Amino acid sequence: MEMISIQKIEQPKQKPDIHGIPFGTYFSDHMFLMDYVKGQGWINPRIVPYGPLHLEPSAMVFHYAQEIFEGLKAYRRADGGIQLFRPIENIRRMNNSAERLCIPEIPEDLFMEALKQLITLDSEWVPSEPNTSLYIRPFIIATDPHVGVHASHTYIFCIITCPVGSYYPEGMSPVRIMIENRDVRAVRGGTGYAKCGGNYAASLRASESALAEGFSQVLWLDGVYRKNIEEVGAMNVMFKINGKIVTPELAGSVLPGITRKSSIELLKSWGYDVEERTLTIDELIEAAQNGTLEEAWGTGTAAVISPIGEIRYEGKDYFLGGNTAESLNVIGPLTQKLYDTLTGIQWGTIEDSNNWIEPVC
Numbered sequence: 570m571e572m573i574s575i576q577k578i579e580q581p582k583q584k585p586d587i588h589g590i591p592f593g594t595y596f597s598d599h600m601f602l603m604d605y606v607k608g609q610g611w612i613n614p615r616i617v618p619y620g621p622l623h624l625e626p627s628a629m630v631f632h633y634a635q636e637i638f639e640g641l642k643a644y645r646r647a648d649g650g651i652q653l654f655r656p657i658e659n660i661r662r663m664n665n666s667a668e669r670l671c672i673p674e675i676p677e678d679l680f681m682e683a684l685k686q687l688i689t690l691d692s693e694w695v696p697s698e699p700n701t702s703l704y705i706r707p708f709i710i711a712t713d714p715h716v717g718v719h720a721s722h723t724y725i726f727c728i729i730t731c732p733v734g735s736y737y738p739e740g741m742s743p744v745r746i747m748i749e750n751r752d753v754r755a756v757r758g759g760t761g762y763a764k765c766g767g768n769y770a771a772s773l774r775a776s777e778s779a780l781a782e783g784f785s786q787v788l789w790l791d792g793v794y795r796k797n798i799e800e801v802g803a804m805n806v807m808f809k810i811n812g813k814i815v816t817p818e819l820a821g822s823v824l825p826g827i828t829r830k831s832s833i834e835l836l837k838s839w840g841y842d843v844e845e846r847t848l849t850i851d852e853l854i855e856a857a858q859n860g861t862l863e864e865a866w867g868t869g870t871a872a873v874i875s876p877i878g879e880i881r882y883e884g885k886d887y888f889l890g891g892n893t894a895e896s897l898n899v900i901g902p903l904t905q906k907l908y909d910t911l912t913g914i915q916w917g918t919i920e921d922s923n924n925w926i927e928p929v930c
């Protein structure tokens with residue numbers, strides 16, 4: 570494995586106050602960079618002070634969106650140590666995304682080493698207040714200076730990090746979501762299972778209009794039949810219907826979330842039936858009407874678990890857990906248990922019996 574060179578910042582930046590810090594705005598002192606040149610592979614791995622990248626306006630990423638990214642967090646334990654949650658899953662998913670977008674894959678051990686060295690060097694940036702963490706954003710961009718459509722021959726791999734506060738500073742509370750029937754996020758055969766910026770660009774119009782109408786997320790339907798539930802915003806989605814857990818299967822258009830995978834594994838270990846299958850909007854609405862839709866939540870690294878309190882479909886509002894407006898503010902017991910268990914493992918207050926934790930220092 571190639572040695573990672575380190576160029577330290579001369580004057581460390583002042584750290585922002587973690588209380589009320591906006592998500593993803595303040596970046597730590599250093600970043601990891603590595604170049605790809607066709608014929609030479611990934612070269613020149615290095616940690617340097619955080620700062621602007623210099624790119625040609627003709628760089629391919631600006632025109633054809635050949636770009637992928639990841640998102641994970643480093644957590645401070647009570648004993649002062651720092652740990653990651655299933656980082657190998659992020660590394661492998663990034664390489665799967667890379668394959669879909671004709672981007673060269675990154676050796677797993679080099680990627681892991683880059684994460685650990687960067688976090689160790691910037692360890693003072695990992696906050697220690699409850700529910701805070703260091704968000705880690707690895708990404709790859711195509712850099713050929715060429716306005717012509719082909720897979721780039723050169724790339725930059727970069728990792729930046731930023732301290733983030735509690736996702737729920739006022740405590741976890743259920744959100745209102747809206748079923749989207751104009752735009753679709755992804756289709757089978759497209760890039761839905763890859764974590765690429767282009768998917769997000771295509772999702773903005775729907776989420777902007779949902780926000781304008783007072784909803785916090787959209788519930789995406791499939792692109793062909795406009796019937797099957799796929800994801801909620803940029804999270805995977807799960808429903809508790811009549812005691813069983815139902816979540817859309819991974820069939821190409823749904824992003825294979827690591828929080829989704831971990832939730833399924835926990836739920837099964839607790840004895841729940843978890844069905845990864847097609848779930849139509851008709852089945853969901855019927856369950857909401859007859860009171861068997863007990864709980865619903867989104868899963869993702871940023872929020873971990875996001876309880877859903879209300880679903881709007883064709884102008885009508887459906888509420889979770891009994892379908893009355895009072896239930897909007899109630900967090901289901903299983904939703905809460907999942908959140909408590911996952912976050913307990915992530916911050917090291919619950920034993921990691923699944924070997925999900927990767928210590929950094």
Ligand SMILES: *Cc1c(COP(=O)(O)O)cnc(C)c1O
Binds near residue numbers: 764804805
């Ligand atoms: C990243 C992402 C998720 C959640 O994945 P996690 O690994 O749980 O953070 C879900 N859906 C989309 C579209 C995503 O980009």
